[in-house]
Amino acid sequence: MKILKGRHDTITVPNIKLTSSARYCSVFPSINIKGSIRHLQLRPRELDDYRQRCESVLRRYFKRMQWLLNGSRLIFSPIVHKHILILVDTSGSMESNIDYLKKELATLVWEQLFTYQIQFNFIQFNDNYQIWRDNLVLPTEDNCHEAIAWISTLKANGNTCSERVLKFAFDFHHTKQPIDGIYYISDGKPDHSTSYLLEQVRLMNTIHTNTTDTKRISINTISFCCQDIDANNFLKNLSHDNNGRYHRSTNNSRDIHLFIHRLQQDKTYDLELDDSLLPELDSDDIKRLLKEIVKARLYLKQAITFRSLYNQQQDSTKEITNKGQQQQQQQQQQDDSILIGPARVPMSEALFNRKSTSLYT
Numbered sequence: 504m505k506i507l508k509g510r511h512d513t514i515t516v517p518n519i520k521l522t523s524s525a526r527y528c529s530v531f532p533s534i535n536i537k538g539s540i541r542h543l544q545l546r547p548r549e550l551d552d553y554r555q556r557c558e559s560v561l562r563r564y565f566k567r568m569q570w571l572l573n574g575s576r577l578i579f580s581p582i583v584h585k586h587i588l589i590l591v592d593t594s595g596s597m598e599s600n601i602d603y604l605k606k607e608l609a610t611l612v613w614e615q616l617f618t619y620q621i622q623f624n625f626i627q628f629n630d631n632y633q634i635w636r637d638n639l640v641l642p643t644e645d646n647c648h649e650a651i652a653w654i655s656t657l658k659a660n661g662n663t664c665s666e667r668v669l670k671f672a673f674d675f676h677h678t679k680q681p682i683d684g685i686y687y688i689s690d691g692k693p694d695h696s697t698s699y700l701l702e703q704v705r706l707m708n709t710i711h712t713n714t715t716d717t718k719r720i721s722i723n724t725i726s727f728c729c730q731d732i733d734a735n736n737f738l739k740n741l742s743h744d745n746n747g748r749y750h751r752s753t754n755n756s757r758d759i760h761l762f763i764h765r766l767q768q769d770k771t772y773d774l775e776l777d778d779s780l781l782p783e784l785d786s787d788d789i790k791r792l793l794k795e796i797v798k799a800r801l802y803l804k805q806a807i808t809f810r811s812l813y814n815q816q817q818d819s820t821k822e823i824t825n826k827g828q829q830q831q832q833q834q835q836q837q838d839d840s841i842l843i844g845p846a847r848v849p850m851s852e853a854l855f856n857r858k859s860t861s862l863y864t
Contacts, residue, residue: 550810557803564796565767571789572759575611579725580750580788582615584684586622586639588672591657592689592727594629598659600690600728607752609651617642625650628668629661638680665693666700669722673707676720684747685722689738690729697737701744708745719746726751726785735785742787751785766796 722745
């Protein structure tokens with residue numbers, strides 16, 4: 504394999520003996536080396552291996568996507584930390600969805616906290632906040648049963664004291680027990696100005712020189728059944744400002760799975776991917792994976808296109824070679840006919856006399 508500089512002018516591609524300008528750079532397999540695009544000059548066997556590897560990567564991406572779109576991960580995203588506080592909004596705006604929330608939280612406890620052995624604690628907040636246990640608990644069967652029993656008692660009422668519950672979470676980290684992640688579940692904006700709260704949280708999450716903390720706490724936000732654009736933007740900013748991930752839950756998994764199925768069946772790789780096609784999938788994890796799927800599909804399409812061009816060039820060369828050989832054979836047959844003479848190939852009498860006379864003059 505050779506690496507060719509991807510210059511923005513007309514170059515000759517050795518394998519297919521054709522020129523290509525920068526307008527068609529996307530046709531050829533390429534890689535990014537320190538910010539500079541380099542085209543790959545591959546042997547046919549290497550190109551086939553490259554295509555197989557791209558297909559393998561794409562299959563793994565689709566498997567990962569299906570995993571992300573199942574169970575509690577579709578509602579809350581994957582829990583990626585080992586010591587967490589889960590902050591649950593139980594303000595009055597959650598009343599219409601509180602039963603659905605309790606059901607999904609129970610699934611979260613067994614499917615992720617228990618399965619992956621994540622130490623956890625719950626805090627519910629509205630006008631005030633209430634913590635479930637004094638410290639983080641181990642995800643034993645008894646603790647999980649007790650957590651679900653506590654979740655079943657949640658009721659929605661009052662306002663949203665986001666600032667106070669977040670301050671309590673940081674105090675818990677500094678004075679009681681270290682945590683590495685906060686999961687903030689809400690369906691709307693806080694009581695305070697969103698810009699004010701974002702600034703306050705930034706100050707709370709600052710690493711102080713007189714402590715042993717070496718990194719900021721990751722705040723991951725889950726927008727639960729929220730269609731308010733401003734509220735979702737606040738949750739998105741809260742997570743992105745604090746080394747976290749944003750996820751907007753959805754129960755419209757059917758359309759999402761149908762779209763993923765269409766992608767898997769699209770062997771021409773012409774189906775365009777756009778965030779507007781999947782408005783329900785407003786999730787950092789899923790968007791990052793979609794971005795990688797788009798990239799893998801592009802590389803695979805490049806490999807298929809380049810292989811097709813190479814095959815066409817080879818067929819054309821073979822056809823020209825065959826024609827040349829046929830013409831050469833025909834010419835040789837004509838020459839042999841003349842040299843063999845009238846013994847085997849009939850000649851006109853006049854032509855034979857001219858040939859014979861020329862031999863003796």
